[in-house]
């Protein structure tokens with residue numbers, strides 16, 4: 020899959036010539052039925068999901084364990100959508116080649132987990148994947164200024180990472196707004212992703228703040244109706260996006 024497959028769609032011209040962002044739904048498989056993963060992903064795609072989010076947890080950086088490169092490799096055979104691998108792990112450098120080999124497209128690493136963040140982002144890009152950086156709720160977005168020019172997207176956590184189905188932390192909205200301002204001031208193109216507690220009651224606020232890549236786990240897979248629930252969440256996001264223009 021081309022490195023810029025989704026980035027090329029990062030913006031569209033609206034009739035007045037203003038560049039406006041396109042919102043995309045990024046279903047997180049964390050809340051899917053793992054025994055039926057290919058079917059779950061296919062359903063989320065039919066509902067309008069356009070990127071698949073894979074939460075990788077190591078039991079050290081976060082208090083939970085999930086999946087790794089073998090699941091990415093299996094998923095790769097069942098979907099052509101970009102696989103967005105969110106690494107909530109210590110020492111991500113050690114595993115980046117394995118994710119590339121498995122077929123990952125986007126790889127995001129936590130600011131808090133990287134001693135040499137610049138090097139890690141370069142390593143991801145050197146494996147022909149899109150590099151991205153993630154910040155926890157307690158990390159200030161301005162700390163990312165030195166690397167904003169080298170990332171495909173910034174992921175703003177709106178919950179403390181580790182579990183699906185948590186309550187949205189509203190302070191994330193302020194960070195999303197600030198990143199949007201920084202992007203304009205610096206003349207950059209990185210996209211803004213939000214992850215955690217994105218659901219019907221919060222989606223309009225994250226879109227209005229400027230988030231474009233909307234990760235949603237429980238809201239898509241939690242009720243066992245991924246197609247239906249992806250569609251209704253994406254429609255709510257698109258309505259908010261139209262109102263924000």
Ligand code: DX5
Nearest residue numbers: 047049180181184216236237
């Ligand atoms: C949390 C993960 C999220 C999680 C979001 O650590 O990074 O991607 O799946 O789940 P919801 O949408 O249920 O908050």
Ligand code: ZN
Nearest residue numbers: 047074105214
């Ligand atoms: Zn995630």
